[in-house]
Amino acid sequence: MAHDIRIVTEADLRGAVGLDGRLVDAIERAFAALASDEVVMPPILSVALAEACGEVDVETAYIPGVDGVAIRVSPGAVDTAGPGLSGVTILCSARTGAVQAVFLDNGYLTELRTAAAGAVAARHLAPRTVETAGVLGTGVQARLQMRAAHLVRPFKRLLVWGRDPGKAAACAAELGATLGVEVEMSTDAQEVVLQSQLVVTTTPTRSPIVRAEWLHPGLHITAVGSDRSGKQEVEPAALAAAHLYVCDRVCQCEVSGELEGARAAGLWNADDPSELGAIIAKTAPGRERPDDITICDLTGTGAQDTAIAAHAMSVLDGAATVVRA
Amino acid sequence: MAHDIRIVTEADLRGAVGLDGRLVDAIERAFAALASDEVVMPPILSVALAEACGEVDVETAYIPGVDGVAIRVSPGAVDTAGPGLSGVTILCSARTGAVQAVFLDNGYLTELRTAAAGAVAARHLAPRTVETAGVLGTGVQARLQMRAAHLVRPFKRLLVWGRDPGKAAACAAELGATLGVEVEMSTDAQEVVLQSQLVVTTTPTRSPIVRAEWLHPGLHITAVGSDRSGKQEVEPAALAAAHLYVCDRVCQCEVSGELEGARAAGLWNADDPSELGAIIAKTAPGRERPDDITICDLTGTGAQDTAIAAHAMSVLDGAATVVRA
Known part of the structure; x- marks a missing residue:
């Protein structure tokens, strides 16, 4: 069934999402939720890439009350993670499971959610x-x-x-x-x-x-x-x-x-x-x-990925590309 | 580091990737590779969505010799999987880990790789x-x-x-x-x-x-x-x-x-x-x-996801949107 998916680039995100009190509060709520039994946060999925001497990690978490579940894909060669860390985040609706947005953030959201923590x-x-x-x-x-x-x-x-x-x-x-x-x-x-x-x-x-x-x-x-x-x-x-x-x-x-x-x-x-x-x-x-x-x-944690992706979705203006998928 | 990521819609994929002998051969090679110890295929990551009475599944596999690793994200409410199954696939380079493409395929690639199997x-x-x-x-x-x-x-x-x-x-x-x-x-x-x-x-x-x-x-x-x-x-x-x-x-x-x-x-x-x-x-x-x-x-299997995503990347013409991420 065709539906709209927002494709959000690193530039879109840098323009809309910053390191501020609202983000810190969103990350704080995610940590507080982790203390309850209602958060679903599976262990990190990691697939080793023999040729790259690296790996791709996938993190996710479902947090009751947050209208989104992020699937964070972080590829990286071992020991080279840093400013050049690339990656994408998929945001699915927590109510329907449908894919709502793809953040091509090159790790920007990961950097922010780590700082906010x-x-x-x-x-x-x-x-x-x-x-x-x-x-x-x-x-x-x-x-x-x-x-x-x-x-x-x-x-x-x-x-x-x-x-x-x-x-x-x-x-x-x-x-x-x-x-x-x-x-x-x-x-x-x-x-x-x-x-x-x-x-x-x-x-x-x-x-x-x-x-x-x-x-x-x-x-x-x-x-x-x-x-x-x-x-x-x-x-x-x-x-x-x-x-x-x-x-x-x-x-x-x-x-x-x-x-x-x-x-x-x-x-x-x-x-x-x-x-x-x-x-x-x-x-x-x-x-x-x-x-x-x-x-x-x-x-x-995946809870931080879900919290920042849902936060980003809520503060983004209409700048992002919308693709009818 | 900015790099180009191809955003490929279901329509792009339906125009380029079909159920043919080349696809069947690609899926067959993936299964043959599974018989070796060199394939890395972690268990499916599944996160339950309490509100949706559903879940989001993530599958992946690294296959030596295939220049790509797919991360398949399949959201779905339990017992409603079927024609309306939506989902996206992320294709990372097996050599560098970098994200190369995002397939907004709404499950089309999953349907094809299942048929090819x-x-x-x-x-x-x-x-x-x-x-x-x-x-x-x-x-x-x-x-x-x-x-x-x-x-x-x-x-x-x-x-x-x-x-x-x-x-x-x-x-x-x-x-x-x-x-x-x-x-x-x-x-x-x-x-x-x-x-x-x-x-x-x-x-x-x-x-x-x-x-x-x-x-x-x-x-x-x-x-x-x-x-x-x-x-x-x-x-x-x-x-x-x-x-x-x-x-x-x-x-x-x-x-x-x-x-x-x-x-x-x-x-x-x-x-x-x-x-x-x-x-x-x-x-x-x-x-x-x-x-x-x-x-x-x-x-x-995640091996099929990796095989069909790499196959799709190889047969796609220039039709897909390219986003400088």
Whole structure:
């Protein structure tokens, strides 16, 4: 049966969907819904491409009350995910199953929903007052994470760490201009962590950068870089030493997040950590004291894909191409 | 990174991709590849939509040597799959992972790849000579299956059975005109089976139509209707009584095909049945005598989706819309 399908390009999306409070709220609602039993979020489907030494991942989730179900297709060669990450999202009606839109977003929606999750984590776990924020990494996600964090914790000072001083300087300059805060670049990750109340790690490293002995009272860390088995940004001992370690989804973090390394090191074999959704829904305790040390591990969920695709559909103007399929 | 993505509508596809020998050969190669260990075909990802009382299914497969990997998204309410089945297919490059095309095919590619699999099954399992073919069911798939069967077993006479005599007459008239063979409609499924050497069942029934006592020497049956748990077209005793019962994929047939009912009835709890790919690759025995009775159970595989999407890409002319994504 012929029906209209909207074909939405990255340019359409960049014109209509930004990193703002409405998006953060939509992503927050998706996490809260994950704490209920009504969300249907199957494990990520992954098909390996031998020739490309890569894979194609498919994520999806059904969230009651959201009028859309996204099917997120993210092709990528292993270890080359980053700014050039391409991908498409299919949005189906949750009421009829019909395909409503195809977002040819080249990963833009994924970048935004990952950044928005960082804002949600900071809103619920960071200390109420953040004077100084720090970011490890200098790519697209580093920039977006700091913009997202500033929405919910309007810090006055920002420290940017990268292995490449040139990239760190460029990232710092851009963020200073965008956020209007004092920004410094640093080549000493320890200094960045020690001076910050909120740190976001955005690197693809396989040997942890953040050491347990760098933890200090009143610190919150959100780790977003690890999204594949073997990647690790935070030393396992730090997870065990923090007052609270929170996963976006335990079953994902234990195979592709920081929890994988902690379990392998024998440092987290007891109960499962809490999930971010449970803290939002107040069914699990969050930060209890200003001096608590908290860590949040974000691997990326299909619920975020569904939330941002439905949000995009609701804010898009008539610019997108409509194809009678 | 911006790159071109082809947006291909159902109309584009109907104009370029037909049910012909090249397509059947492409699907046959996909099945043969399934017999090797090099194909990567994850289990179907399915997300339930509570409001729609339906679901969205995602199938995919990587086949070495095929320059494309399809991600097939098939939304559908339970028990309403059929001619109106909608859906889209994403084609990614197997070499780079990049999205190359989006097929807004409304299920057309699924219908064709299912029919082509029927031709492959008939080519490898039906008796060499088929005078009379029979089809149970009168929908789109009944018509396509008989066109597909005629490509590989050019029968002279066709029997069409349906519960609704009007629909059976319409299907018979259309197939008579298309194939140029003698066609009769029938309201007696037993008569159709008894008089045919090749029978294809295409119904969504949950109570088996084909009885074990209808089996006769030199009969081949292909069952394509059962694609969900609980559906069943062929009595379990028939599977056990046939000389050879073949699955497209055992792990699918035991949860959504005829094998499910046979196992539940305690009639198939020993070794796994052979798979169609193994018979094509000659690593498992096929029909051994003209009088053998054979049954093939097709539930639909991601390998077919990849094969037909790559085939479509190779035969499409410049008609499709190209979007710079």
